[in-house]
Amino acid sequence: xxxxxxxxxxxxxxxxxxxxxxxxxxxxxxxxxxxxxxxxxxxxxxxxxxxxxxxxxxxxxxxxxxxxxxxxxxxxxxxxxxxxxxxxxxxxxxxxxxxxxxxxxxxxxxxxxxxxxxxxxxxxxxxxxxxxxxxxxxxxxxx
Numbered sequence: 001x002x003x004x005x006x007x008x009x010x011x012x013x014x015x016x017x018x019x020x021x022x023x024x025x026x027x028x029x030x031x032x033x034x035x036x037x038x039x040x041x042x043x044x045x046x047x048x049x050x051x052x053x054x055x056x057x058x059x060x061x062x063x064x065x066x067x068x069x070x071x072x073x074x075x076x077x078x079x080x081x082x083x084x085x086x087x088x089x090x091x092x093x094x095x096x097x098x099x100x101x102x103x104x105x106x107x108x109x110x111x112x113x114x115x116x117x118x119x120x121x122x123x124x125x126x127x128x129x130x131x132x133x134x135x136x137x138x139x140x141x142x143x
Contacts, residue, residue, distance in 0.1 A: 003050055004032045011060055015067045024067065032057065082132040089125040096121050 008029045015021050032053045039049035097118050104114035 004036065004053075005029055007054060008032070012064065012067070015064055018067070021067050024063065028057070028060075082128070082135045086125065086128040086132045089128040093121050093125050 008025050011028075012021060012025055032050075035053040035056065036046070036049045039052055040046060044052065097114075100114040100117050100121075104112065
């Protein structure tokens with residue numbers, strides 16, 4: 001029953017391809033073919049049975065809208081902005097170091113301990129700096 005398959009394909013021609021679309025089209029095609037078979041067993045000829053089953057199918061605009069919403073176009077992967085990451089890590093580290101400095105001198109001014117967490121915190125902007133440098137090399141090599 002090629003005309004049913006052609007009709008269903010024309011119904012969903014403007015819907016982006018997806019697995020869900022294929023499943024819905026296959027289910028509608030099977031249902032229409034079963035209805036045509038039932039109508040032919042009841043005494044209708046094939047063309048009349050196909051036309052009646054298509055008319056009985058009704059409007060599929062809501063189904064198409066659901067498929068269109070569900071199959072959102074795949075967006076291109078956004079490239080990370082390494083320079084923004086670097087500046088964020090520098091400012092974040094400065095704030096954390098400032099907080100450690102304040103806590104050290106406010107609560108225990110006789111002991112200088114803030115230096116130790118500063119070494120740990122400085123790895124963050126250092127890592128972002130080398131990542132930014134590495135990205136710059138990759139961009140220069142691609143050109």
